[in-house]
Amino acid sequence: MVVLWTAAQSVLGLFQLLGISSSNNPLYAITGSFNNPGPYGGFVAIGIAVVTAWLVKRHPIKWKDYSLIEKLITGLSLITLVLGILVLPSTFSRAAWLALAVSIIVLSANEFNALDFLRQRRSLLVFMIIIVVALSVGAFLLKPGSALGRLHIWRIECLSIAEKPLCGHGAGSMLVSYGETQAEFFKKKERNELTIGLAGCPEYAFNEYLKVGVEYGVPVMLGFIAVVFLSIRSLLRRRSPFGYGLIVLSVFAFFSYPFSLWQFRAIGLILIATAVPGYGRWRYLNLLTMCVAITASIVIMVTKPKPKESIPRQLFAKGYVLHQEGKYEESNSILKEGADLSSDPMFHNIIGKNYEAMGDYEGAESEYLHAHYMVPCRLYPLILLMEMEVRRGNSAEAINYANMAISLPVNKKNPNMVELHDRAQLCVDSLRLFNTPSHLLP
Numbered sequence: 001m002v003v004l005w006t007a008a009q010s011v012l013g014l015f016q017l018l019g020i021s022s023s024n025n026p027l028y029a030i031t032g033s034f035n036n037p038g039p040y041g042g043f044v045a046i047g048i049a050v051v052t053a054w055l056v057k058r059h060p061i062k063w064k065d066y067s068l069i070e071k072l073i074t075g076l077s078l079i080t081l082v083l084g085i086l087v088l089p090s091t092f093s094r095a096a097w098l099a100l101a102v103s104i105i106v107l108s109a110n111e112f113n114a115l116d117f118l119r120q121r122r123s124l125l126v127f128m129i130i131i132v133v134a135l136s137v138g139a140f141l142l143k144p145g146s147a148l149g150r151l152h153i154w155r156i157e158c159l160s161i162a163e164k165p166l167c168g169h170g171a172g173s174m175l176v177s178y179g180e181t182q183a184e185f186f187k188k189k190e191r192n193e194l195t196i197g198l199a200g201c202p203e204y205a206f207n208e209y210l211k212v213g214v215e216y217g218v219p220v221m222l223g224f225i226a227v228v229f230l231s232i233r234s235l236l237r238r239r240s241p242f243g244y245g246l247i248v249l250s251v252f253a254f255f256s257y258p259f260s261l262w263q264f265r266a267i268g269l270i271l272i273a274t275a276v277p278g279y280g281r282w283r284y285l286n287l288l289t290m291c292v293a294i295t296a297s298i299v300i301m302v303t304k305p306k307p308k309e310s311i312p313r314q315l316f317a318k319g320y321v322l323h324q325e326g327k328y329e330e331s332n333s334i335l336k337e338g339a340d341l342s343s344d345p346m347f348h349n350i351i352g353k354n355y356e357a358m359g360d361y362e363g364a365e366s367e368y369l370h371a372h373y374m375v376p377c378r379l380y381p382l383i384l385l386m387e388m389e390v391r392r393g394n395s396a397e398a399i400n401y402a403n404m405a406i407s408l409p410v411n412k413k414n415p416n417m418v419e420l421h422d423r424a425q426l427c428v429d430s431l432r433l434f435n436t437p438s439h440l441l442p
Helices: 002-018 037-058 068-091 094-112 114-119 122-142 144-163 174-188 193-198 208-216 218-237 242-255 262-273 280-303 310-324 328-339 346-357 361-374 380-392 395-407 415-434
Strands: none
Touching: 002 037, 002 068, 002 262, 037 068, 037 094, 037 242, 037 262, 068 094, 094 242, 144 174, 144 193, 144 208, 174 208, 174 361, 208 218, 208 242, 218 242, 218 262, 242 262, 310 328, 310 346, 328 346, 346 361, 346 380, 361 380, 380 395, 380 415, 395 415
């Protein structure tokens, strides 16, 4: 099943690269059945690891000694390996590359005693270390902003775990906890420009282990890690090819969000289920576990559940429509429900606009400021504060917020940021010259 699924995904990716079929994201040429090449690369890497381990395990046996089933599996493995190698580089998924590299290193150490070989050849070991360091630096320089952003996300997640280390913030609370923690992080003290620029509102945790820690606490997180580790250990002891696929999945989960996607949940269930021993008194438990895992995987594949992250978008769209219709209280009710599921400050921006429309300026100011601290590199909350103070006739406060917006770094390639920056500058100039920029406001 793993081999066939990987082969099918690889063929789909090749079709997308060749222009025979379109990807699921107009920003990328290749995504497979995913919406992003990152997770797609991780999925293909799992299949490559499994088939590579199978082929290495079978290499001492002569082809004529293979059974018919073994010949079929080996042939499919060779085809899948070639297809996977063709598409994996095109995904530019550094996490997938790293995860596969770790799996291949473990495979080499187990099957070929590679570590002993390198110990006896110190010069070659030094050369390999230099190559690894060079490749690591190259992978970082490929997308330095993305790498630093990932480190910032982990930093905020660790701070969130530290707030409730034993019981966590609750199931499904990852994103809202992230947003609240990041807001407090920037409220406490002034941060440097680099840190401000790294702040964002991610839709995923980008580390499944830290996500478990945020939602359920450190004890459950350690238990989750223990299950993964013991499963890998059990599979490697039995020289099962699935152990190397699980290594890829476990490493990839440290940098990405595989368990948030139904494809990885389905294949992860199968990989972990195979870790249950299939001999002696464990035989019937293994059979039961495999039946349950396969059934659950089939249900997941058939239903293809939508990610929970899509729910906040739907709530925001509904709340924004109500805002435009002037139904401010109803809009806030919907938007607050979405804000409890998301780290996006736009919820608080629109909630603030609703409060302002209802005449609750203190409530509006609180929401705008909270939105600003959630992602301090965004100008929009400050512009909303500036324009609210202009309408209220508070020139000094309006200039203060405008200057805060002007002081933020602006990406010249982003027309929205440039337009907001110009609005702030125009407001300051107008207030100082005429003390009434109201005619400049929409």
